[in-house]
Amino acid sequence: MKLKHVLCLALIGLLAVGGLFAGGKQEAPTGPATERKGELVNWTWTNKCIDEWLVPGFNKVYPNVKITTVPMSFPETHDKIFAAIAAGSGAPDFATIVSDYVQKFIEQGGLVDMTDYLAKHKGEFPKYKLEMNSDKDGRIFGVPFNSAPVGLWYRKDIFDKYGIKEIQTWDEYLVQARKLIRDGVYITSISVAARGMDLSMHGEVGLHALLTQQLAGSYFDKNDNPTLETKESKQAMALMNTLVQEKVAANVGQGSPAYYQLMDESKLASVASAAWYINVLINFIKEGSPAFGNFRFQKLPAYAKGGSRASNLGGAELCLFKQTPKDKQELAMLFIDWKCTTMEGNRIHAQYGEFPSWIPSWTNPDVVNMTWPITGDQKLNAVFAEIEPQVPAWKQPVRYTEVQRILQAKMNEIFMGEKTVEKALAEAQKEASR
Amino acid sequence: MARRGLWHRIAQYRQAYLFISPFYLLFTVFGLYPIIYSFILSLNKWHSTKAWQFVGFKHYHNLLFNDPVFWTSLWNVVYIFLINVPAMILLSVIIAVVLNNPAQKGKDFFRITYLLPYVTSVLSIAIVFYVIFDDSLGLVNLLLKAVHLQPVHWLTSPKTSKLSIDILVTWKWTGYNMIIALAGLQSISPEIYDAAKIDGAGAVRTFIRITLPLLRPVVGFQFIMSTIGTFNMFTEPYFLTDGGPGYSSLTLVLYLYRSAFKFFKLDYGSAIAFLTFILVLIPSVLQVRIWAERDRSYSAT
Numbered sequence: 001m002k003l004k005h006v007l008c009l010a011l012i013g014l015l016a017v018g019g020l021f022a023g024g025k026q027e028a029p030t031g032p033a034t035e036r037k038g039e040l041v042n043w044t045w046t047n048k049c050i051d052e053w054l055v056p057g058f059n060k061v062y063p064n065v066k067i068t069t070v071p072m073s074f075p076e077t078h079d080k081i082f083a084a085i086a087a088g089s090g091a092p093d094f095a096t097i098v099s100d101y102v103q104k105f106i107e108q109g110g111l112v113d114m115t116d117y118l119a120k121h122k123g124e125f126p127k128y129k130l131e132m133n134s135d136k137d138g139r140i141f142g143v144p145f146n147s148a149p150v151g152l153w154y155r156k157d158i159f160d161k162y163g164i165k166e167i168q169t170w171d172e173y174l175v176q177a178r179k180l181i182r183d184g185v186y187i188t189s190i191s192v193a194a195r196g197m198d199l200s201m202h203g204e205v206g207l208h209a210l211l212t213q214q215l216a217g218s219y220f221d222k223n224d225n226p227t228l229e230t231k232e233s234k235q236a237m238a239l240m241n242t243l244v245q246e247k248v249a250a251n252v253g254q255g256s257p258a259y260y261q262l263m264d265e266s267k268l269a270s271v272a273s274a275a276w277y278i279n280v281l282i283n284f285i286k287e288g289s290p291a292f293g294n295f296r297f298q299k300l301p302a303y304a305k306g307g308s309r310a311s312n313l314g315g316a317e318l319c320l321f322k323q324t325p326k327d328k329q330e331l332a333m334l335f336i337d338w339k340c341t342t343m344e345g346n347r348i349h350a351q352y353g354e355f356p357s358w359i360p361s362w363t364n365p366d367v368v369n370m371t372w373p374i375t376g377d378q379k380l381n382a383v384f385a386e387i388e389p390q391v392p393a394w395k396q397p398v399r400y401t402e403v404q405r406i407l408q409a410k411m412n413e414i415f416m417g418e419k420t421v422e423k424a425l426a427e428a429q430k431e432a433s434r
Numbered sequence: 435m436a437r438r439g440l441w442h443r444i445a446q447y448r449q450a451y452l453f454i455s456p457f458y459l460l461f462t463v464f465g466l467y468p469i470i471y472s473f474i475l476s477l478n479k480w481h482s483t484k485a486w487q488f489v490g491f492k493h494y495h496n497l498l499f500n501d502p503v504f505w506t507s508l509w510n511v512v513y514i515f516l517i518n519v520p521a522m523i524l525l526s527v528i529i530a531v532v533l534n535n536p537a538q539k540g541k542d543f544f545r546i547t548y549l550l551p552y553v554t555s556v557l558s559i560a561i562v563f564y565v566i567f568d569d570s571l572g573l574v575n576l577l578l579k580a581v582h583l584q585p586v587h588w589l590t591s592p593k594t595s596k597l598s599i600d601i602l603v604t605w606k607w608t609g610y611n612m613i614i615a616l617a618g619l620q621s622i623s624p625e626i627y628d629a630a631k632i633d634g635a636g637a638v639r640t641f642i643r644i645t646l647p648l649l650r651p652v653v654g655f656q657f658i659m660s661t662i663g664t665f666n667m668f669t670e671p672y673f674l675t676d677g678g679p680g681y682s683s684l685t686l687v688l689y690l691y692r693s694a695f696k697f698f699k700l701d702y703g704s705a706i707a708f709l710t711f712i713l714v715l716i717p718s719v720l721q722v723r724i725w726a727e728r729d730r731s732y733s734a735t
Contacts, residue, residue: 086700405692
């Protein structure tokens, strides 16, 4: 009888574990934290965040789960994931994937379905983030890692000097830009060369995307066919082109030596970028620079008074791979679950300088009241949390990066004055439709 | 019988075949197999987890007749080639001749100095050149401004982006070509120069009539290697200009990389790879034939 009991229990246990992984779906495992043992490998470009901040926190709860991070550049991470899925082997146990690439890897058939896991966390993540990670049948393949609500990062000292209060509209932004340039101060920077995201923090391509998304526009129609000539796309490009043609935007690429030099010389007043930009500032603006402590964040100026002031740029997801052994997937889920749906995981992540996607963390006093020396006493997360629920949906289907490249090439022709916005976008549409 | 004879000969020289087999084994696994696989890939519509669909030469047709970006990238490579290769070879020969002069002092120092760019990582060089060519802070524009000349948009204008790559490539590879030219010069018998001197030939005439003709095989080798290198160029434009502005410095291999790894079109990327291979093969074979023909006619005279 005893043996029968043991066998029955073992069978039930096996069925339970089998059910957990049925159909390649993934859920968070349960059980005492100290009993969980094993080693995990993850690929990421945010290695500092995971290695130095998140893993030590995770190991306080799961001391016997060792996570090895393989640091990679942003493009390298996605190139290698693509190659590993295509080869059918070689993928890590989990990885950070930028939202732009998730649809590609879903289409490639390499990611684990996390719908059931996320069903247990209904309402805890922004809708647009989950839509970005979903296939046409509504299955979700990534747990939102960080969100990237966009606003205007500006220099308080420069704005104060010229008596500029919070800028409400892009028209007002242009007025202030013309005022600043008289003293050789650029309102922002736009490289006429129009750099892409691989080498330049999303670059001009990213700027056009966020400005189009702000208007609830899209580069794709409901059937995922490219639509680059939309009213929103034209309006966004026209705004960028005005800044370039009036020479109120410095002709330097984000992240270039000249870009930081302008910051140090207090000649660059603002940049439209995402929440993660705080991290860029922390890494590149050192104490002693006049920019240190003087950065502040406000909502994006609207196209018209009362219009949308929310958008998104980037953001990442944590994903598992079908080719990874089930026991490793289960172990990796421990980390994903801890990071993405516990207050401690999200608090540490926020302190590092990225805005967590987990909605319950946005009202946590520790997260809301966080400040950084580089941005003075401003409670940035409170502003991010205000913007995030208003971010319009943004389609990033399989051809997203390809379409971005086409736009990038045309952007240069517009900025060089060789083509009008309408003509260049019409050509881009033609090229993308080929 | 012939087949029997072949196997007999292989058995007879089995030690020799055994010695050369590692190369062929490795080449089969890491060279031949990927080449064949890639060619098959280029004839299919690829998907990583679904069955492939045979499409014949559709990707090649699209590339040649429906893809202006491919033609732009080909033109870019030809442009870079036309400026960079002759300049690099000419410079390398001149430097080699100077360093081959017995009276030249500090030869080792100069040899190492010229060779340094070749042994330095392309990535490091590209970063340095990225800073040097910066529009407002770059050293080149600061020098131009110092002599009251207009600054040049080296990396941010489609007119000069290819030229910037040419400068970087020439700077990096001249030292390597100089070493090859120097080896060629040192293989020329000093007796020929002595005879020329006795016949009253001056330095310039000796260089044109003796040195250059005898260096032909070496220059031919430099030409072929540079052609292959230029058509396969990736790292320099990737880090310096990212193929831009627009498509102005996009090379064939950078376009291949984008298509395959950024747009996830491995099939299309494979087709670009094969067209690039053919494009490299044609000038290389032509060059080999031309140089061989010249060598034959030179030997005959």
